[in-house]
Amino acid sequence: MKWDELAQEPCSVARSLAVIGDRWTLMILRDAFLGVRRFEVFQARLGISRSIVTERLNTLVAEGVLERRPYQDRPIRHEYHLTDKGLDLHPVIMAIVDWGDRHYAGEAGPPILRRHKACGCDFHAVQVCSECGEPVTARDVEARPGLGARAGALGSPG
Amino acid sequence: MKWDELAQEPCSVARSLAVIGDRWTLMILRDAFLGVRRFEVFQARLGISRSIVTERLNTLVAEGVLERRPYQDRPIRHEYHLTDKGLDLHPVIMAIVDWGDRHYAGEAGPPILRRHKACGCDFHAVQVCSECGEPVTARDVEARPGLGARAGALGSPG
DNA sequence: GATCTCCGTTCAGATTTCGAACTCAGGTTC
DNA sequence: GAACCTGAGTTCGAAATCTGAACGGAGATC
Numbered sequence: 001m002k003w004d005e006l007a008q009e010p011c012s013v014a015r016s017l018a019v020i021g022d023r024w025t026l027m028i029l030r031d032a033f034l035g036v037r038r039f040e041v042f043q044a045r046l047g048i049s050r051s052i053v054t055e056r057l058n059t060l061v062a063e064g065v066l067e068r069r070p071y072q073d074r075p076i077r078h079e080y081h082l083t084d085k086g087l088d089l090h091p092v093i094m095a096i097v098d099w100g101d102r103h104y105a106g107e108a109g110p111p112i113l114r115r116h117k118a119c120g121c122d123f124h125a126v127q128v129c130s131e132c133g134e135p136v137t138a139r140d141v142e143a144r145p146g147l148g149a150r151a152g153a154l155g156s157p158g
Numbered sequence: 159m160k161w162d163e164l165a166q167e168p169c170s171v172a173r174s175l176a177v178i179g180d181r182w183t184l185m186i187l188r189d190a191f192l193g194v195r196r197f198e199v200f201q202a203r204l205g206i207s208r209s210i211v212t213e214r215l216n217t218l219v220a221e222g223v224l225e226r227r228p229y230q231d232r233p234i235r236h237e238y239h240l241t242d243k244g245l246d247l248h249p250v251i252m253a254i255v256d257w258g259d260r261h262y263a264g265e266a267g268p269p270i271l272r273r274h275k276a277c278g279c280d281f282h283a284v285q286v287c288s289e290c291g292e293p294v295t296a297r298d299v300e301a302r303p304g305l306g307a308r309a310g311a312l313g314s315p316g
Numbered sequence: 317g318a319t320c321t322c323c324g325t326t327c328a329g330a331t332t333t334c335g336a337a338c339t340c341a342g343g344t345t346c
Numbered sequence: 347g348a349a350c351c352t353g354a355g356t357t358c359g360a361a362a363t364c365t366g367a368a369c370g371g372a373g374a375t376c
Contacts, residue, residue, distance in 0.1 A: 017184055
């Protein structure tokens with residue numbers, strides 16, 4: 001399989017990764033969720049080549065994850081804002097943050113704290129079942145093909 | 159920044175992506191969570207070059223995400239099992255699945271259904287605040303530097 | 317003893333990715 | 347008005363990565 005065939009796979013992971021599974025894209029999204037909007041800031045914070053920033057931002061705009069909004073004329077300049085589809089990626093970033101906090105935080109603890117505005121607490125993300133509201137771990141889940149799935153090895157993790 | 163400097167960043171996203179942010183690694187983990195254990199099966203399902211599979215599996219073992227367990231002698235053969243650290247990645251995969259299901263599922267719906275064994279329902283993952291238990295979206299979160307963070311642009315998403 | 321399986325390794329060549337320098341359009345400074 | 351700055355890219359050669367295909371080897375099977 002080539003990388004650009006991923007989007008055709010009958011798998012939501014593959015389809016998602018075709019868009020965001022790139023080396024730097026998730027780092028750009030991380031910054032977008034921290035409020036970064038402008039080309040220069042993305043580039044400076046990541047310290048990667050400008051061509052990479054250009055290409056990733058264009059892809060994300062083409063996919064509807066980011067939106068280009070002018071913030072001045074003469075010369076015209078744009079900012080990159082998360083769309084609703086982009087905001088839907090928040091759980092992905094939070095899940096990654098959570099894993100990093102848990103397994104790679106130094107002695108000083110997590111480098112970034114997140115406060116839940118509604119309750120005012122510093123928190124971490126917990127995944128629960130949409131139906132019963134109980135926390136879900138890998139061992140609680142049984143996968144089976146839905147419509148349009150390809151046959152393959154399914155089992156239980158662990 | 160080079161890819162291999164990511165692990166040194168004071169950021170949990172960067173540190174996590176240094177391990178799992180690779181092109182094929184998350185696809186391998188997807189299969190691991192679906193019960194795939196053996197080299198040949200990973201390789202056949204992904205249809206990528208054997209050297210890539212070798213390299214990714216070795217990295218994941220070195221990082222303690224997968225564990226090599228012998229399942230026979232003469233000749234010695236190993237299976238790759240998710241460790242506890244690996245199982246902790248479940249929310250990451252589920253968050254990615256969720257985004258894909260929401261934005262890229264065809265008319266037939268999601269290609270894979272997941273049942274929560276505890277309640278018996280097909281479900282999708284919902285992220286809630288660890289403190290108050292309410293669902294969390296991007297707009298509900300305020301980030302601020304913790305100990306050891308680097309100064310940078312922080313704001314609110316959207 | 318020829319072939320098969322599972323699990324890799326090796327290597328040349330194609331493809332991608334990257335860094336550094338350049339461009340361009342307009343503003344600012346003196 | 348000349349020199350310089352800024353924000354947002356583009357270009358291009360070098361470096362890294364990936365692919366496909368062959369090879370190895372340790373035992374099992376025919």
